[in-house]
Amino acid sequence: MTIQIVEAWRKNDPKLEAEAIAFWDRHQINPAGTTPQARAKELAAVAYDNGEVVALSTINVELFVQLRQKFAFIREAVAPSYRRNKVGGDLLIATRDIAERYSREHPEEKIAGAAAVYQVPGVGTYGSGRTSKLALVGYTDRNEQVRVMWFDHVQVPPNAPKY
Amino acid sequence: MTTTYVEAWRKSDPKLEADAIRAWSMTGALPKSDAPEIRAKQLALVAYVNGELAGLSTLNVRLYEPLRQKFAFMRGFVMPDYRMHEVGRDMMFETLQMIERWAFENQDEKIAGMMAVVQIPGVGREPTGKKIKATLIGYVNGNQQLRLTWFDHFRVPPNMSDF
Numbered sequence: 001m002t003i004q005i006v007e008a009w010r011k012n013d014p015k016l017e018a019e020a021i022a023f024w025d026r027h028q029i030n031p032a033g034t035t036p037q038a039r040a041k042e043l044a045a046v047a048y049d050n051g052e053v054v055a056l057s058t059i060n061v062e063l064f065v066q067l068r069q070k071f072a073f074i075r076e077a078v079a080p081s082y083r084r085n086k087v088g089g090d091l092l093i094a095t096r097d098i099a100e101r102y103s104r105e106h107p108e109e110k111i112a113g114a115a116a117v118y119q120v121p122g123v124g125t126y127g128s129g130r131t132s133k134l135a136l137v138g139y140t141d142r143n144e145q146v147r148v149m150w151f152d153h154v155q156v157p158p159n160a161p162k163y
Numbered sequence: 164m165t166t167t168y169v170e171a172w173r174k175s176d177p178k179l180e181a182d183a184i185r186a187w188s189m190t191g192a193l194p195k196s197d198a199p200e201i202r203a204k205q206l207a208l209v210a211y212v213n214g215e216l217a218g219l220s221t222l223n224v225r226l227y228e229p230l231r232q233k234f235a236f237m238r239g240f241v242m243p244d245y246r247m248h249e250v251g252r253d254m255m256f257e258t259l260q261m262i263e264r265w266a267f268e269n270q271d272e273k274i275a276g277m278m279a280v281v282q283i284p285g286v287g288r289e290p291t292g293k294k295i296k297a298t299l300i301g302y303v304n305g306n307q308q309l310r311l312t313w314f315d316h317f318r319v320p321p322n323m324s325d326f
Contacts, residue, residue: 066301112290122321127276127313128298135311136319137300138229145319148298150290156299158285159306 001049003087005094008043009059009102016046023053029077044074044095047087054079055087057095061111064148066138068160069112071148072099076116083120092116092132100151113150164212166250168257171206172222172265179209186216192240207237207258210250217245220258224274229301232275232319234311235262239279255279256295259312267316275317281308 008016017040023029024036031039042058055078064071074095078088096114103111117140118124124145128135134147171179180203187193193202205221218241227234237258241251259277266274280303281287287308290299297310 067299068302125318125321126315127317127319128296135298135300135313136230137298137311139231148300150298152291154290155288156290156308158288160302162302162306 001085003054003090004048005091006046006048007094007098008046008056009098012041016043017041019046019053020056023056023079024077027077027079044098045091047091049082049087054082055091057091059095059099061109064115067112067148068162069154069156070110071113071115072103072111074099074114074116088120088123089131092134096132096134096149103151104153111151112154112156113148115146115148118145118147164248166217166253167211168254169209169211170261171209171219172261175204176206179206180204182209182216183219186219186240186242190243208254208261210254210257212245212250217242217248218250218254220254222258222262222277224272227278230275230311232317233273234276234278235266235274237262237277237279251283252294255297259295259297263312263314263316266314270316274314275319276311276313278312279310280304281310 020040020043021036024031039058042060044057044059046053047055055076057074057076059072059074061070061072074092076088076091099111099114103109116134124136124147133149135149136145137148138146140146169179183203183206184199187199193199202221205223207220207222209216210218218239220237220239222235222237224233224235237255239251239254262277266272279297287299295312297312299308300311301309303309
């Protein structure tokens with residue numbers, strides 16, 4: 001198994017977007033609260049095994065009220081037959097790095113870090129992830145871990161506005 | 164300037180406690196609602212410079228509901244003459260080292276990490292400290308940063324039920 005991860009963030013690549021929509025359709029994954037076409041615009045990275053899409057990630061930049069900054073919220077979908085290996089973890093790290101590089105190159109967007117909600121039971125054993133560096137900072141109403149990693153280049157304003 | 168850190172955590176050392184009470188009393192550092200004799204029981208480290216008390220830290224272990232674990236909440240106090248030096252930052256680092264080691268050796272107490280509230284305006288521009296690795300996880304009392312360092316040895320239970 002040789003996994004290849006291809007960057008898609010803000011590339012508007014019609015081929016990658018079409019592959020993502022086909023992947024969601026094939027695995028009956030319906031993006032919540034949006035259409036596949038709209039979600040495809042948030043595509044961050046696509047993981048292939050021998051030319052076949054086996055996982056993908058999206059990024060939605062939004063204000064994280066608890067931290068008073070905008071974060072890149074990462075979502076992942078992994079094909080069922082690949083959920084027992086480390087594709088999901090590798091994709092998360094690749095996506096986090098994509099978001100960090102983008103944030104550094106686009107300081108005007110003020111993206112302070114990467115965030116993820118861990119929806120897979122049993123994932124997230126360490127308070128601060130060994131490789132992902134995502135630290136547990138809270139739980140959702142559905143008992144899912146909320147994790148963040150602040151980007152190294154970000155400085156917190158002395159009086160962060162309260163939202 | 165050579166600073167010596169003396170470990171006081173759970174030692175009930177009368178001399179260290181008396182030194183701490185004297186320092187609080189001389190500076191009026193404790194609020195009236197806080198009895199010095201009780202706070203002295205939370206003493207973690209005392210910092211001396213050339214035999215003179217330069218600062219001290221206390222720890223209060225309690226449940227932090229948003230993260231569903233017990234944490235050691237650290238408070239630091241630096242004598243006025245030493246506030247322009249790095250006694251405060253170094254003391255936080257030394258306190259973290261000490262309590263992480265203690266929590267590892269006393270895992271039945273299930274202390275997941277150390278927390279601190281940054282009360283000095285302008286301190287804490289880096290959202291994850293370079294030396295102490297304390298991550299900004301929220302705000303309290305208006306605009307004071309809440310910082311957390313998860314302990315390396317601690318494992319987050321897989322299914323945390325709601326409190």
